[in-house]
Amino acid sequence: MSLSVTKKRSLAALAAACLASVALPATPALAQKVKNKTPAAEASASSVDYVVTIPSVEAVQSSMDEATITDILSGNLAGNAAALAELDATSITIPEITVTLDVEVDGETERGTLTLSNLVLEDVSDGVATSMRLNGSSFATPEGNADMGTISAENVNLAAILGIYGLVDAGASREMQTLYTDFLVGGGSFSSDEFSCDIGAISGGEVRGRPFETSFVEIISIAQSMEDNPEDISPELLGKFVRMYADLLTAFESSEFTFDGLDCAGTTDEGEALAISVAGITMAGMSPGIYPQLSFDGLSIVADDGTMALENFTLKQFDLSSVIATLEAAPELVEESWFEANGRGLIPAFEGFSFSGLSMDIEDQDNEGERIIADVAEFDLSLGQYLNGIPSALDTWARGLRVDLPEDSEDEQVQQLLALGITTIDAGFRIAAAWNADTNTIDVEEVSMSGVDLASVALKGTIANATEALFSLDMDEAMTAGMGMAVKALSVDVVDSGLSDIVLAVVSAEQKVDPKTLRPVFAGLAEGTVVGMMAGVADAAKLGSALSSFIAGKAKSLNISVEAKDDPGLSLEDFMMAEDDPTTLLGKVNIDASAK
Incomplete structure (x- = not known):
C-alpha cells in the first residue's frame, strides 16, 4: 500500500515522530528543532514541513495491519503505542521510507530528503523482535549527501522502549530491561562541495534501560515551555526540569561501543586544504550516573600550515553521583538563587584525561616565519576523592616533552640554552598530592621536573593544618583555612x-x-x-x-x-x-x- 502524510509541527509534536527513531534503533534519527514564538504576531523564524512516503508495507501474520504500521512510521507513534507494544508478527518489511523535509529559515526554504531502504523486523512476539535490519539509508541536501550501510540489532524490545518513555504502561517495576543487543552500523560516507568523509562501522553489545519517572509527553511539554519563554521560566517548571534531569541520568546502561573511525578531506572556508582522520573510538560501558570513558586512537590533522597527530587521547569518566544527589534534593520550587547556592554540588567528579604520541609541526602565530616543532610521549591527569566539587587528590605527569629550540629565537632563555649547546629539550614532570582527612594534612608525594641528559629535581613533603574547611562552600571560610596551613616537612x-x-x-x-x-x-x-x-x-x-x-x-x-x-x-x-x-x-x- 502507499501513503503520503504532510505535517507542519512544533518541537513538541515533532518529537513524537522522532521517538520512532529511538524506539527503532535500526533507524537513523530524524530530528529537527523548530522554534515557535508566541504570540502569533512574533512569527517563527524557522519552520519545518515534512512528507513521509511509504510505497508499501508487507506484514506476515502480524497483529497490526499495514495501515497502522504506516501511521506509526509517519509520525503517529503515541496514538498506536499500545498496539506496537503487543505486536506479534512473523515478519514486517518496509521496502522504502522517504522523508522529504522543507526547512524554512528567515523566509528561505531548503529541501532535504531522507531515504531508508528495506526495514525488516523478524520473529516479533509480544513487542520483542528477534532481529531488526535496515539495508541502508541516505540523506541528500543542497549542501551535501550522506550514505550509511546496513544497520542492525538483535532482541529489540519495542515494549520496553515504549514503556521507558511512558507511552505505554510499564508497571510498577523500575528494573533495567534489555532494549536491544548486537547493535551494528555498517559505516558509510559523506560528501559536499568542500568535504568528503569515509565513516567506519559502529558496534555495541547491549543497551538496557528503565522507565522514566516523567512521561515522554511531559518531558516534551516541559522542554517546549522552557523554549517558548527562556527568560521567564517559573520556579515550579524549573523544579520539574531539575528532578526530570536527575532521573534521566540514571535511566540507562550499556556495554562497550566501538567506532571504526573516519577519514575526511577537503578545503576550509579560506580555501586551504585540510584532512582529518580518526582510526577508532571506544566508549566504555555506561552505567547509571556514570558518563563513560571515551578513547580516541590515531587522530591526525594535516593542513597547509602544518600537521598534528595523536596516537591516543582518552577522556576519563565523569561520576555524576554528587550532581544527581544535589538535583534530587532540590525543592519543589527552584529559584535561580538555588543554582548559585548549590553550584559546587553540580560539578561532576571528572577523573581526568590522558594522551600519548603527540607530535606537531605548526606555524608559530606569535613569531612570523617560525614554527613550533614538539613531541609529547605521554601525558596523564588523574583527579579523585572529590569533596564539594573539588578534587582532593591530584596526580599529573608527563614524559618525553621534546621541543627543538629555534636557533634564531630572540627569547633570552632560549638563547642561554643554545649557548650551553642545548638544541633540544627532552623533559618530564610529575605533580602528585592528596588530602588526608584522618591527619588533616596534604601529603605531597612528588613535585618534580627532569631533563634527559641534564638534571632532575624532586620535592616531597607534608602540609599540616589542612582541615576540611579548605573545601568549604563558603569561600571566606575556605580562604581562612588556606591561610592557616603550615609546612611541616620538605625534602628535595x-x-x-x-x-x-x-x-x-x-x-x-x-x-x-x-x-x-x-x-x-x-x-x-x-x-x-x-x-x-x-x-x-x-x-x-x-x-x-x-x-x-x-x-x-x-x-x-x-x-x-x-x-x-x-x-x-x-x-x-x-x-x-x-x-x-x-x-x-x-x-x-x-x-x-x-x-x-
Missing part, C-alpha cells in the same frame, strides 16, 4: 645527569681554563657560603659538605631535608618574614643533607 632530591658538565664547559671556555679546575673552586665557594650564612645552626657543616661534594662532581645526587621544629609547622607569617631575611627560618627548622 637533585640528580645531575650532565647539566653541570655543560655549564662548566661553557664557563671554562670563556675563561680559557680546564673545567676540572673550576669544580673545586665552585664547590669550596658554595660550602663556605652555606657555613657562613648558617653559623651556629646545627648540621650547617653537614649541609655545606654535601653541597660541596655534589658540585665537585664527587656525588651525582643531593638530598636536603627540612622539618619544622614546632607544630603545626612554618606558617604563612613565617614565610612573609623570610622575604626580607631568609635567615629568620633557620632557627625554626632542622636541616639534614646527604650526597651520593
Whole structure:
C-alpha cells in the first residue's frame, strides 16, 4: 500500500515522530528543532514541513495491519503505542521510507530528503523482535549527501522502549530491561562541495534501560515551555526540569561501543586544504550516573600550515553521583538563587584525561616565519576523592616533552640554552598530592621536573593544618583555612645527569681554563657560603659538605631535608618574614643533607 502524510509541527509534536527513531534503533534519527514564538504576531523564524512516503508495507501474520504500521512510521507513534507494544508478527518489511523535509529559515526554504531502504523486523512476539535490519539509508541536501550501510540489532524490545518513555504502561517495576543487543552500523560516507568523509562501522553489545519517572509527553511539554519563554521560566517548571534531569541520568546502561573511525578531506572556508582522520573510538560501558570513558586512537590533522597527530587521547569518566544527589534534593520550587547556592554540588567528579604520541609541526602565530616543532610521549591527569566539587587528590605527569629550540629565537632563555649547546629539550614532570582527612594534612608525594641528559629535581613533603574547611562552600571560610596551613616537612632530591658538565664547559671556555679546575673552586665557594650564612645552626657543616661534594662532581645526587621544629609547622607569617631575611627560618627548622 502507499501513503503520503504532510505535517507542519512544533518541537513538541515533532518529537513524537522522532521517538520512532529511538524506539527503532535500526533507524537513523530524524530530528529537527523548530522554534515557535508566541504570540502569533512574533512569527517563527524557522519552520519545518515534512512528507513521509511509504510505497508499501508487507506484514506476515502480524497483529497490526499495514495501515497502522504506516501511521506509526509517519509520525503517529503515541496514538498506536499500545498496539506496537503487543505486536506479534512473523515478519514486517518496509521496502522504502522517504522523508522529504522543507526547512524554512528567515523566509528561505531548503529541501532535504531522507531515504531508508528495506526495514525488516523478524520473529516479533509480544513487542520483542528477534532481529531488526535496515539495508541502508541516505540523506541528500543542497549542501551535501550522506550514505550509511546496513544497520542492525538483535532482541529489540519495542515494549520496553515504549514503556521507558511512558507511552505505554510499564508497571510498577523500575528494573533495567534489555532494549536491544548486537547493535551494528555498517559505516558509510559523506560528501559536499568542500568535504568528503569515509565513516567506519559502529558496534555495541547491549543497551538496557528503565522507565522514566516523567512521561515522554511531559518531558516534551516541559522542554517546549522552557523554549517558548527562556527568560521567564517559573520556579515550579524549573523544579520539574531539575528532578526530570536527575532521573534521566540514571535511566540507562550499556556495554562497550566501538567506532571504526573516519577519514575526511577537503578545503576550509579560506580555501586551504585540510584532512582529518580518526582510526577508532571506544566508549566504555555506561552505567547509571556514570558518563563513560571515551578513547580516541590515531587522530591526525594535516593542513597547509602544518600537521598534528595523536596516537591516543582518552577522556576519563565523569561520576555524576554528587550532581544527581544535589538535583534530587532540590525543592519543589527552584529559584535561580538555588543554582548559585548549590553550584559546587553540580560539578561532576571528572577523573581526568590522558594522551600519548603527540607530535606537531605548526606555524608559530606569535613569531612570523617560525614554527613550533614538539613531541609529547605521554601525558596523564588523574583527579579523585572529590569533596564539594573539588578534587582532593591530584596526580599529573608527563614524559618525553621534546621541543627543538629555534636557533634564531630572540627569547633570552632560549638563547642561554643554545649557548650551553642545548638544541633540544627532552623533559618530564610529575605533580602528585592528596588530602588526608584522618591527619588533616596534604601529603605531597612528588613535585618534580627532569631533563634527559641534564638534571632532575624532586620535592616531597607534608602540609599540616589542612582541615576540611579548605573545601568549604563558603569561600571566606575556605580562604581562612588556606591561610592557616603550615609546612611541616620538605625534602628535595637533585640528580645531575650532565647539566653541570655543560655549564662548566661553557664557563671554562670563556675563561680559557680546564673545567676540572673550576669544580673545586665552585664547590669550596658554595660550602663556605652555606657555613657562613648558617653559623651556629646545627648540621650547617653537614649541609655545606654535601653541597660541596655534589658540585665537585664527587656525588651525582643531593638530598636536603627540612622539618619544622614546632607544630603545626612554618606558617604563612613565617614565610612573609623570610622575604626580607631568609635567615629568620633557620632557627625554626632542622636541616639534614646527604650526597651520593
